[in-house]
Amino acid sequence: MLERTISIAPMMGYTDRHARYLLRLISRHALLYTEMITTGAVLHGDRKRLLGFDSAELPVAIQLGGCDPEELAESSRIAEDAGYSEVNLNVGCPSDRVQSGRIGACLMKEPDLVAECVHMMQSRVSVPVTVKCRIGVDHMEDYEAFLAFIETVANAGCDTFIVHARKAWLKGLNPKQNREIPPLRYEYVHRLKTEHPELNIIINGGIKTLEEISAQREHVDGVMLGREAYHNPYLLSRVDELFYGDDQRPLSRDEIMEAFIAYTEQQVETGTKLHAVSRHLLGLYKHVPGSSEWKRYLSSNIHKPGANTDVLRQAQHIFTS
Numbered sequence: 620m621l622e623r624t625i626s627i628a629p630m631m632g633y634t635d636r637h638a639r640y641l642l643r644l645i646s647r648h649a650l651l652y653t654e655m656i657t658t659g660a661v662l663h664g665d666r667k668r669l670l671g672f673d674s675a676e677l678p679v680a681i682q683l684g685g686c687d688p689e690e691l692a693e694s695s696r697i698a699e700d701a702g703y704s705e706v707n708l709n710v711g712c713p714s715d716r717v718q719s720g721r722i723g724a725c726l727m728k729e730p731d732l733v734a735e736c737v738h739m740m741q742s743r744v745s746v747p748v749t750v751k752c753r754i755g756v757d758h759m760e761d762y763e764a765f766l767a768f769i770e771t772v773a774n775a776g777c778d779t780f781i782v783h784a785r786k787a788w789l790k791g792l793n794p795k796q797n798r799e800i801p802p803l804r805y806e807y808v809h810r811l812k813t814e815h816p817e818l819n820i821i822i823n824g825g826i827k828t829l830e831e832i833s834a835q836r837e838h839v840d841g842v843m844l845g846r847e848a849y850h851n852p853y854l855l856s857r858v859d860e861l862f863y864g865d866d867q868r869p870l871s872r873d874e875i876m877e878a879f880i881a882y883t884e885q886q887v888e889t890g891t892k893l894h895a896v897s898r899h900l901l902g903l904y905k906h907v908p909g910s911s912e913w914k915r916y917l918s919s920n921i922h923k924p925g926a927n928t929d930v931l932r933q934a935q936h937i938f939t940s
């Protein structure tokens with residue numbers, strides 16, 4: 620069974636394969652998610668580039684964006700063949716661009732369609748199919764409407780829901796505002812777990828500390844971290860011990876750098892730009908004296924033409940001098 624005690628959220632522009640490789644060096648157990656990939660891209664795009672990843676990243680869930688049951692089913696099959704551990708359907712993203720494609724949070728208004736999508740996806744793969752959603756959209760804001768959505772989709776066979784515990788406004792707020800302005804209502808998610816203990820319920824939204832994770836674990840099956848895990852990834856260094864009972868010593872930040880530099884070298888040799896890989900390191904030393912200088916140094920040097928891993932080694936001198 621796939622362990623979902625701690626997972627790292629799908630984040631467009633952030634959780635690409637390089638970020639995931641870094642996160643995996645920090646936690647051996649957390650379940651990692653890809654950025655959202657549309658069915659159009661899976662079916663017609665450059666699959667090697669879009670779906671390729673390093674097996675060291677596993678377990679990794681792929682998040683799909685789409686609303687056509689057949690296209691989602693076929694994309695799920697392709698994703699399973701590519702080696703992903705779970706297929707997740709995005710029912711939470713409120714951007715205008717995805718709404719126009721009937722993708723993301725607007726699907727909260729179409730529970731029957733989501734149920735059909737999930738049913739078709741499950742019929743094509745043996746890995747778990749999960750849904751990431753909000754607690755509502757627009758004026759759909761009472762608990763009963765949220766519950767009705769979940770029950771409809773659960774009746775189609777989905778047993779795992781990741782819930783970003785705030786609703787989204789489909790008009791008037793941009794995606795960033797939709798991650799900050801609608802209030803968090805963790806109580807909806809806790810109540811859902813109480814009323815449906817047979818479902819796996821993962822809570823998401825605004826969770827930033829190990830203490831908060833522990834407190835949430837009293838109510839739900841798992842916790843998904845987004846922005847904090849990206850901007851302060853070393854937070855994850857304690858989750859294996861605290862939430863998976865794994866007492867293997869976590870790598871220090873410097874050991875992580877050593878391993879990540881080796882990975883970066885391989886990537887650069889095969890034509891990837893240094894900044895595409897190393898931009899994910901900016902938050903690694905957060906809360907360590909010198910971290911602002913580290914960020915500044917990397918930000919102004921990793922983009923320079925011909926830049927190589929010497930930039931990363933040089934940056935590390937900030938902490939040793």
Ligand SMILES: Cc1cc2nc3c(=O)[nH]c(=O)nc-3n(C[C@H](O)[C@H](O)[C@H](O)COP(=O)(O)O)c2cc1C
Pocket residue numbers: 628629630631632633654655682709710711712751783798823824825826843844845846847
């Ligand atoms: C830059 C960025 C990109 C995101 N992209 C996605 C996405 O592709 N799919 C998705 O379901 N959620 C996406 N999200 C939302 C996150 O998965 C998560 O639900 C949200 O950030 C709330 O969790 P947090 O408060 O722990 O960050 C994105 C969030 C951010 C900050």
